[in-house]
Structure formats: C-alpha cells, structure tokens
Amino acid sequence: MGAVVLLPARRVAYRTSFGHPSSSDAFARLEQVVPLKGNRFYATYDASTQEYRACVALKDGETGSTYGLPEGLLSGGTYASARLQGDFAEIVRNIAPTFERLREQHKRDPRRLSIEYYKRQTEVILYLPIDDASAFG
Numbered sequence: 001m002g003a004v005v006l007l008p009a010r011r012v013a014y015r016t017s018f019g020h021p022s023s024s025d026a027f028a029r030l031e032q033v034v035p036l037k038g039n040r041f042y043a044t045y046d047a048s049t050q051e052y053r054a055c056v057a058l059k060d061g062e063t064g065s066t067y068g069l070p071e072g073l074l075s076g077g078t079y080a081s082a083r084l085q086g087d088f089a090e091i092v093r094n095i096a097p098t099f100e101r102l103r104e105q106h107k108r109d110p111r112r113l114s115i116e117y118y119k120r121q122t123e124v125i126l127y128l129p130i131d132d133a134s135a136f137g
Contacts, residue, residue: 002080002081002082002083002102002126003080003081004078004079004080004081004106004130005078005079005081005127006076006077006078006079007074007076007077007079007115007127008076009073009074009075009076010042010057010073010074010076011057011058011071011072011073012042012053012055012056012057012058012071012072012073012074013034013055013056013058013062013063013064013066013067013069013070013071013072014026014030014053014054014055014056014064014069014070014071014072015027015029015030015053015054015069016051016052016053016070017051017052017054018049018050018051018052019050019052020050021043021045021052021095022092024052024054026043026052026053026054027041027043027054029054030054030055030056030069033067033068033069034056034067039056039057040056040057040117040118040119041054041055041056041057041117041118042054042055042056042057042074042115042116042117042118043055043115043116043118044074044113044114044115044116045113045114046113053072055072055074056069058071074113074115075111075112075113075129077109077112077129077132078109078129078130078131078132079115079127079128079129079130080102080105080106080127080128080130081125081126081127081128082098082101082102082125082126082128083123083124083125083126084098084123084124084125084126085122085123086122087122088121088122091122091123091124095116095124095126098126099114099126099128102126102128103128106128106130107130107131108128108129108130108131109129109130109131111129112129113129114126114127114128114129115127115129
C-alpha cells in the first residue's frame with residue numbers, strides 16, 4: 001500500500017474545527033490568512049476529541065503569530081504512508097478508508113495523530129503513526 005517512513009517533527013500554525021472532518025471549515029479559514037503558493041499544508045484529526053486541524057508548515061523565521069494563528073507541532077517518528085492521487089473530491093472520499101487499510105496492516109501508535117499532507121490539488125499523502133516495533137514486520 002505504501003512505504004514506512006521516518007518523519008521529522010514539524011512546526012505548524014493552524015486553524016481548528018470540531019466535528020467530522022468532512023464538515024470542517026478549517027482549511028477555508030486557514031486559506032484566508034495563508035497564501036497557497038509556496039506553502040505546505042497538512043491536517044490532523046483527533047477522533048477522541050473530534051478536533052480537526054488544518055495546518056501550514058512554518059518556515060525558518062516564521063511563528064504562528066506571522067499569520068495570527070496558534071502554533072503547534074506535528075510529531076516526528078515512524079509512519080506508514082499511502083499516496084492518493086486523482087480528482088480532489090475522490091481523494092477526500094478515500095482518506096478514511098485508506099487510513100483504515102493502513103491500520104489493518106500496521107499497529108498504530110496511539111500517542112501520535114495521523115497526518116494528511118496536501119502536496120497538491122491532485123495528490124495527498126497519508127501518514128499513520130506506527131510503533132517502531134511494527135514498522136518492518
């Protein structure tokens with residue numbers, strides 16, 4: 001399905017919404033203050049709190065206050081990944097089932113959140129945090 005990768009921790013600024021990710025307006029609100037060009041966008045979802053975060057990676061010299069947003073950290077570590085490509089609406093429909101398939105293949109690390117990397121309009125990379133012990137098994 002994809003590769004096992006080691007990701008560095010990444011500083012981000014973010015907008016938050018609560019509830020199901022499909023009904024979130026967090027990205028729309030993030031894009032009001034952050035230009036699309038030249039930035040990397042991510043999302044996380046915490047099922048236990050139903051918090052969805054639309055994130056922009058901070059560059060050297062930037063802080064959350066650069067955009068008037070709170071600052072957070074995407075956890076580094078070992079992740080199972082899957083790449084979704086095609087029409088954006090189809091990609092969005094496939095995010096949850098693809099994460100489910102990754103969870104069937106790998107032991108999820110419950111201490112870290114899954115990450116969605118919006119590489120471009122036609123490509124999203126999903127990262128499921130996994131225990132190091134299950135990374136290559």
